[in-house]
Amino acid sequence: MPTHCKACENTDSATKTLTDRGVRLTVLRRDVLQELHHAKQPLGAYDLFDNLKSAGKASAPPAVYRVLDFLVEQGLAHKLRSLSAYAACCLGPHAHQAIFLICRSCGTVNECDIAAPKSLTDTAKSTGFRIEDITIEAMGTCRSCTEAPN
Amino acid sequence: MPTHCKACENTDSATKTLTDRGVRLTVLRRDVLQELHHAKQPLGAYDLFDNLKSAGKASAPPAVYRVLDFLVEQGLAHKLRSLSAYAACCLGPHAHQAIFLICRSCGTVNECDIAAPKSLTDTAKSTGFRIEDITIEAMGTCRSCTEAPN
DNA sequence: ATATCATGGTTATATTATAACCTTAGAGGG
């Protein structure tokens, strides 16, 4: 493994963010985050669990779920509800509205930093609904899978 | 039960749509749809199953899941991924982009008929991603729960 | 040093969803 691994750099940078926030960065948390950063696709909680387990790094599912909740809370990972899976945030560790384009065919996910639709925030505002969390996910087929179907 | 039940009317209207489409409307499908229309909140597959089971109308979970898939396909119901639950579509049986405001506190859901954010469709177009299905859900707190917290 | 609290371990189980295979019943052709 070369020194210049983009995924590791991302992990390091996220790690630094946590430290700066005064939040505790444990080995397990870092391991999970690292796995997510190295994955080409979102990983299910049990994918993560199995990997960490094999490496002698995780004990049981609850540990993994706790870490995932933590990472999502900290804005370092996202839960993709359409997949029941998790992905490292690739847009910086600030809270943001992320939108996902998920390819049904190859499973890759494209995270976009676009604002919530105005019509949505307008509706919320006019009905007095306080938005706390937005999920926006588009399932479909990415260009390369369209052009070179399996 | 009075003759003028809004939920029943909705069910009838949806029912008619199916018939017009030449799609088969079975007793089970109608029962599930009716349950969804009468529910104040989205129902989980097992909520539906338990209710139908008690009424001697359903056999086992797969039957319910099959009906739910069917109803979603036909645009008569929606799956709310944030809740792992299902709600009758209250906007007409045409395929449409629905957006949901889900109150964490009282569980009620507000279905809005707003278009997908332009920024999303633009991004998809520019990257060659073919969108097949969009999930947009906002979790939060509705006005009445904000004003009269439990 | 020790009390406190966040973290993780552990066991068990809840909840959501589907695979695989068989039976029934409705639609349509003869």
Added chain:
DNA sequence: CCCTCTAAGGTTATAATATAACCATGATAT
């Protein structure tokens, strides 16, 4: 009207996802 074909549903078992509840450990702060 009967037969065939197929869509729908029944049935059993199990997979996949997630959490409850309680205990052990180890960092932190005074």
